[in-house]
Amino acid sequence: MGKMISFLFILLGFFPQAYAVTESTQTSLLQEVTNSGLLDSLAPELKTVLTLTVLSFIPVMLIAMTAFTRIVIVLSMLRHALGLQQTPPNIIIITLSLFLTFYTMLPVWEKVENEAVRPYVSDTINLETALDNGGKHMKAFMVSQTREEDFSAILEMAKKEPPKSIEEVSFSYLVPAFLLSELTTAFKIAFVIFIPFLLIDLVVASVLMSLGMIMLPPISIALPIKVMLFVLIDGWSLISQSLVSSFT
Template sequence: MSSKVIFLLLTIVSPQAVAATDYNAWQQTWQDAVTWAPELKTLSLLTVLSFVPVMLIAVTAFTRIIIVLSMLRHALGLPQTPPNVVLLTLALFLTLYCMQPVWQQIDEQAVQPYHSQLISLEQALDNGIAPLKSFMVSQTRESNFAAVYQMAKTPLPASAEEVSLLYLIPAFLLSELTTAFQIAFVIFIPFLLIDLIVASVLMSLGMIMVPPISIALPIKVMVFVLIDGWSLVTQSLVSSFS
């Protein structure tokens, strides 16, 4: 099982290198290492599992969601509320909802056929990566593709199918950062208007010693609750991936 996990991670990171490698020979080399000490085997498995959070951030909707939720917290003027663990948990569930069609395609095209021994492991890896790659391509801007390929000093591919994950993942992350900041900017505008209105009212009343944030904060929280802001923001985030 560990060999399959490692091979999958290698395929995601460098599919060309793995494609040029005979998997049977590679698996035989791994089986020859069964004489390793249990401590080394455990260390190898833990090293592979340490890449799981990185891949979760790199190839899913998690990046956009957590950035927007964090920026929303700052727009409200509550840098520590809700706590990070609450936002991370909410972002994980929203990521599952956004990625559900992709997971379903991977299960139907790769996992189930492989468990039924209808396809080989190499074919299962190719079938499993295809839906994930299609999702990332659909969410990535052409300008980000061009920027990544320019940084790598590599000519642009002729079609989306020829895009390597080595270039697709950073381009996808750049696009997600841009989209997240655009959504956060729209969220910031109404809260900024509340801050400006409160500051203007206090200034006109001559209450220059009263911090505007002390008056604006409860007003922003009240308005956000009245419009059911958390539901609106989360639904908008999920629908932005459709």
């Protein structure tokens, strides 16, 4: 159980400075707690509580440090572009987003597992080395998807100087910059998706007006046309593949 809790601390180690603590201080604190044997001496009930507490941070990490944000926003906007308010349901959108996130992040997570998790669990490396090995791969992924403008804006708000290298980039500034970039990218993709459906709405509305059918809502005609065309081009598969490939 102690090793499992330490492993969960590795996961949390990818999100340092959440409580205004420096990365070196947090790493040293985790190393000291692990080496002291304090985790092994805790009662089983306290270990369970501590484990559940650490696990509660995983959804935050999933949203803030992976491809999930971009994917779920694009799929949600796609639903609105089709004119479907509650179809597919939110649970379907989130579930599909989780699977697509897994496929997108799999190469990064495999590197983290091979260079951080497995060596640490087998006592080949210590906690500090595991955090460094795992964190550098997560950091490289996030930096590759972060716009320079967003990162500069975060540093300006924090009144910090730009780092000289990727190794000096702090997660406390990289995470919000990454989220801003993901939001911007997601809305750009959503705008492109909206265009063909908007054209269908305009064409249907123009045809109905030219026929004098003013009282007939255009959405009642445009909706089945949009759904039919989306199914004919295998839209869900196309969008899913495009989202995953957008991170490469």
